[in-house]
Structures are given as structure tokens and as C-alpha cells.
Amino acid sequence: MEAQEDLQVDLKPETLLEMYWLMVLSRRLDERTWVLHRQGKIAFHISSIGHEAAQVGAAMALRRGQDWVVPYYRDLAMMLALGFTPKEFMLGVMGKKGEPNSGARQMPSHWSIRRLNIVSHSSVVATQAPHASGIALAIKMRGDDAVVLTSIGEGSTAQGEWYEAVNWAAIHRLPVVFMVENNLYAISVRQERQMAVEQVADKAAGLGLPGVTVDGLDAPVVHRAITEAVSRARSGGGPTIVETMVHRMTPHSSDDDDRSYRTREELEALKAQDPLHLQRDKLMDMGVLSQDAEREVQERAKREVEEAVDFATRAPYPEVSEASYPVYAEDRIDD
Amino acid sequence: MTEMTLIEGLRQAMDEELERDERVFIVGQDVGPRGGVFRATQGLYEKYGEDRVVDSPLAELSIIGIGIGTALYGMRPICEIQFADFIYPAFNQIVSEAARMCYRSGGEWIAPMVIRVPYGGGIGGGLYHSQSIEAFFAHVPGLKVVVPSTPYDAKGLLKSAVRDPNPVIFLEPKKGYRLIRGEVPEDEEVLVPIGPGRISREGTDLTLFAYGMMHHYAMEAAERVAQEGIDVEVVDLRTLKPVDRETVLASVAKTGKALIVHEDNLTGGYGAEIAAILAEEAFADLDAPVRRLAGPDVPAMPFSHPLQDWFMLDADKIADAIRELAAY
Numbered sequence A: 001m002e003a004q005e006d007l008q009v010d011l012k013p014e015t016l017l018e019m020y021w022l023m024v025l026s027r028r029l030d031e032r033t034w035v036l037h038r039q040g041k042i043a044f045h046i047s048s049i050g051h052e053a054a055q056v057g058a059a060m061a062l063r064r065g066q067d068w069v070v071p072y073y074r075d076l077a078m079m080l081a082l083g084f085t086p087k088e089f090m091l092g093v094m095g096k097k098g099e100p101n102s103g104a105r106q107m108p109s110h111w112s113i114r115r116l117n118i119v120s121h122s123s124v125v126a127t128q129a130p131h132a133s134g135i136a137l138a139i140k141m142r143g144d145d146a147v148v149l150t151s152i153g154e155g156s157t158a159q160g161e162w163y164e165a166v167n168w169a170a171i172h173r174l175p176v177v178f179m180v181e182n183n184l185y186a187i188s189v190r191q192e193r194q195m196a197v198e199q200v201a202d203k204a205a206g207l208g209l210p211g212v213t214v215d216g217l218d219a220p221v222v223h224r225a226i227t228e229a230v231s232r233a234r235s236g237g238g239p240t241i242v243e244t245m246v247h248r249m250t251p252h253s254s255d256d257d258d259r260s261y262r263t264r265e266e267l268e269a270l271k272a273q274d275p276l277h278l279q280r281d282k283l284m285d286m287g288v289l290s291q292d293a294e295r296e297v298q299e300r301a302k303r304e305v306e307e308a309v310d311f312a313t314r315a316p317y318p319e320v321s322e323a324s325y326p327v328y329a330e331d332r333i334d335d
Numbered sequence B: 001m002t003e004m005t006l007i008e009g010l011r012q013a014m015d016e017e018l019e020r021d022e023r024v025f026i027v028g029q030d031v032g033p034r035g036g037v038f039r040a041t042q043g044l045y046e047k048y049g050e051d052r053v054v055d056s057p058l059a060e061l062s063i064i065g066i067g068i069g070t071a072l073y074g075m076r077p078i079c080e081i082q083f084a085d086f087i088y089p090a091f092n093q094i095v096s097e098a099a100r101m102c103y104r105s106g107g108e109w110i111a112p113m114v115i116r117v118p119y120g121g122g123i124g125g126g127l128y129h130s131q132s133i134e135a136f137f138a139h140v141p142g143l144k145v146v147v148p149s150t151p152y153d154a155k156g157l158l159k160s161a162v163r164d165p166n167p168v169i170f171l172e173p174k175k176g177y178r179l180i181r182g183e184v185p186e187d188e189e190v191l192v193p194i195g196p197g198r199i200s201r202e203g204t205d206l207t208l209f210a211y212g213m214m215h216h217y218a219m220e221a222a223e224r225v226a227q228e229g230i231d232v233e234v235v236d237l238r239t240l241k242p243v244d245r246e247t248v249l250a251s252v253a254k255t256g257k258a259l260i261v262h263e264d265n266l267t268g269g270y271g272a273e274i275a276a277i278l279a280e281e282a283f284a285d286l287d288a289p290v291r292r293l294a295g296p297d298v299p300a301m302p303f304s305h306p307l308q309d310w311f312m313l314d315a316d317k318i319a320d321a322i323r324e325l326a327a328y
């Protein structure tokens, strides 16, 4: 991992505060969703807690709304940083009508937001990677200057799908960044049982593209790594693998119980390095974030989350008739 | 009118669509300077260049996955899978991704693409160069499945498939690539809509449903038994998904008997779907049990000639099945 200590100073205070705000918003929303699950009010949640710094840092390195994003299920903070709203998220969590990702057809956290160039993905891990390379190929064919960011967990980089996607991008020097959110676990299986290399970025050498590993608990560090990869992609330099080392501070999902495969001590050690706290302390040390501002951020996040919960709770469920379409493009209502 | 082979019809369709719409491009193995292993794309690389006729790495799922990505961006990919037998690595991308894209995004994202697949046996291809795969894909909502049996339909259906806003599995009876010849007009645009079947021979005694190479043999068999006084109506299904129920039902309402022929193996094959439609909706019209003539339930076509002949259907076997059903 590269030491990039001085990075904080590269970004303007407003940018650092925006990053922090997005991380806090995502965390409060995420925690609230766990509560809803514990209360038996929702069926499923998959969390981004511990991944927020990496996701926000990455999203903010893009031309948001113009570049393309092909995400995976753990990317709540990334989605918020791209312009997805807490209300939209809560509609999805509760399976309510008009939920923008899928009209409440898919499980929660299966993103798709056309207005933000965020592409629909399935639950089948790694299937999104070739789509990212395909979009990048089309961008190159059309001579456009957008880039594609696609994300994935480290375990899912064992899939052939991911290798084939990266291989294509490397052959054609496509404008795509392969971001890996490495939390060392794929449900219960540790990285050592997923790959023989020490870092996912080491796979880059065999595929013919650059690969870097960075501290994913530090949003500005990730921001810089993704910015470099994006600018390489945009200028015709081809793809990059950017591996961000993060912590999965929760069980895999609300259906998982992680006590059988990791100790409570291990989890406590992760929690002692909470990216949110690290970012807060740094900003306070730098004098960018005051106690008052911190209180305000927390209150605003809480307020927005509660508004989202109220909004989604009051929203109607989809009509049953919505389940029958659109199977084919011709069935779309706006056609 | 010009007489041409089935593969010439396909090539013309791709040429015209590449010319018409700059979003159209071809991607697959050996499709570039080699012109495809069957030469379906011959000359297109020279005419349109390496950005429009793209040689892919030897990795099927990527051909489809990349195609999906380009389609999401607004391109119109024609993805070639070299042999149907090699489509399984891409099954995930076709079934989980392309087919479900529109539904799962509430129509926000669509994957308009053609997946061209040479299929079928009788060419000495053994287990892994002979397979029929239509049943797997005809099962999947969100896909269209098309099988032409004449050069005219090959050209017209392929052009329609390129313009269709959905993923279309386009199955090409490869034994017929150069064997099947037919008239195709030169001076007008040939477009055959996806969906309707075609009554390729009118008759009154029984209906013979077929598609692809088996349609070719079905016509031969129908002519043969005509001399014995059996008047067969032949329906070329052409589109397996969505199936043309009206044509299927109207024909059986007229003839009262149905024989479905396909080279794919019997169990869970496409013929079962036609048989089910008839059982549910044409029960009162039937004068005999619905009959299926299909490949045997062995894993795939064996290589050695006599073994291949045992597996493969032909006009003789179809004629025998017709006689049997006609006599019921």
C-alpha cells in the first residue's frame, strides 16, 4: 500500500466536508435500515458500513452524471455521492411503488438510475464487469470522452466474468476503471481461499494493465487513486484496477450471522478503525470541521433519514399488475 | 429475383444493416479478416473496418457481456457465437442479464442485440459441433428466438432482429448454409417480421410443424407422401418465441392432426410447447394424438456416420411419421 499522507491538503475544505457529509448520511441511513430490519419492518438489507470512504472518494473523482457507473450491491454511499437520494433508497428497501432502481422488482440495493448513468445490475456477482467494458468499448467507438467506473468485491474477482471483462479492456485500452472493494471476506470465505496473490491488484500484471492498492478507509486517498485512473482512462491510456482496502463492519447481509466465521475481537478491532471516525478526527485536526459543524452534520443526516423513512412508509405498494411488465422493450409504458 | 444460399442471405442482411445504421457492429470469434469460420461475415471487415467487425478474444461470455454493455450505451451489436455448442459459457449473460435487463430496470435499460448462433447437426460435428439449443432459450421471458429456414427469411428476419429493441437469439441451421437455396428480391428491402409463422405448404390431412433444417426435410417429406395421396400442411414456425399461436391453432383446426418435428432431443424440447398449446386450446379439433418426432434422448449427436444417421432426422424418417399419423 502506498503511503499518501499529505493528501488531505490537495482537496479544498468544501470538498472534504462534502465527502464527510456523504459518509455520515450513508452511515445513518444504513444504520436506520438495520433497525427497520430488526423491527421486522423490512425483508432485507445489505450494508455499506465500513466501505463509505472508498465509495465516496471514488464517486467524487467522476464527472457525476456524465461518466458511467456500473456498481454492485454494497455501494449505498457511492450511490448517494452520485446523486441518489435517501427517499429513493427507502422506497427500494420497503419495496414501494415507483422505486427508481427497478420499480420494486429487484431486491434492495440493486442499483439502476438512468438519469445518473448508473447501470442496472443483477444479484449474480461479477456479471456487471463485462457490461462496464462494453460500455467503455461503445464510448471509444463513438469517440466520446466519458469513462466507466465499475465496482466489485474481492471475492467476486474470482469469477471468469471479471477476468474476461478486464482482459477485453486491457486489449482495447478501454476507458474503464475496475474498482475493487476488498473487505477480505466473501460472505464467510476469506481472501486466501479466493486467490493465491496477496492483493487483487497483483492480478493486473497477468492481464496487462496497471493495478494499485490503496487505503480504502481514507476517502481523499481513494479519490486521488481513482482520479489518476480516470484521467488515464479519459486520455486514452486504458483501464486500471484500483483495489481499496476496506472493512466490512457488519455481517454479509441481514440474512447472515458472522459469529460462526469471525471472532468478536476481530470485529472490535475493525470498529476501532471506523472510516467515519478517522475522517472526522482528521478534519477536526485540520480545523476544517468544528464541533458545531459536526453536530449540524449529524442532525441534518438524522433529519433526512427520518424524512426518508416517513416518506417511504407512507408510499403505496406497486399495483400487482406491474409485475407482468415490461418483459420486452415494446411493453414499456412510455413507448 | 436472385437465387442465393441461406448464408448469402445472412451476409447481405448484415451488410445492409451495417450500411444503414452506424450503431450496428459485429463482434465474435474470427469474424474479422477470416470472415467467420462459416464465412457469414466474409468481406465485411474489408468494407467496414476493424471497429465495426470486431474479432473477440476466445471467451464467449465476454462476447455477450460486452455486447450488452455496448447496447446499454446505444449500440446495436450483432454477436456471433461460433457454434451453438459453445454458447453455454455465455448462458449466464444471456439469461440473467440480457433477457432480464428491461424487466429488472422497469424498462429504463434495454439490451437490443442479436446473438447469431449456427446450430444443428448432420455435418460430422460430433457431440460438440452439432447441438440444437432452442429449448433452453425459448423458455426465457425477455428473449426472442428466431430460426429461418429459407434465404429470404434468413435475410429478412436477420434485418428485423437487428432493428428489434430486445435481445434476439438468431439460430442458423448451419447444415443448410449452402445447401438451402432460394429466391430473394434484389431491388427491394427484405424485412420479415419477428413473430408470424408461415404456412409453407397448404394441405388438409395433417399439419407438420417444423423450423430450420427440419423444415427443409419436412417439405421434402410432404412432397413424397403427396404422391401417396397424403395432403400435408407444413408450417414453418420461424419464430419460436414469441410463438405464433394463431397460425398453429388455425392450421390444426383445419387438419385435425399435428406432427411436430425437431432435431433437438425429445424431452423438454420445443415440440412439447406446441403439443401443450394444442392440448390446452385445440383439444376439440384433434382427431389424433399430437405426435412429436425428435432427436433421441442421448447427450448429443455422435460422430461416426452410421451413428450420426441414427440420431439425425431426415425426409425418410419424417415421411414415416407422417404415414403413421395420417393412418390413425
Ligand SMILES: Cc1ncc(C[n+]2csc(CCOP(=O)(O)OP(=O)(O)O)c2C)c(N)n1
Pocket (backbone or CB within 6 Å): A074, A123, A124, A125, A152, A153, A154, A155, A156, A157, A181, A183, A185, A186, A187, A248, A252
Ligand atoms: C454467481 C453468484 N454466486 C454466489 C452468490 C451469493 N453471494 C452473494 S454476495 C457473495 C459474496 C461476495 O463477496 P465479495 O465479492 O468479496 O463482495 P462483498 O460482499 O464482500 O462486498 C456471495 C457468495 C451470488 N450472488 N452470485
Ligand SMILES: [Mg+2]
Pocket (backbone or CB within 6 Å): A153, A154, A155, A181, A182, A183, A184, A185, A186, A187
Ligand atoms: Mg468481500
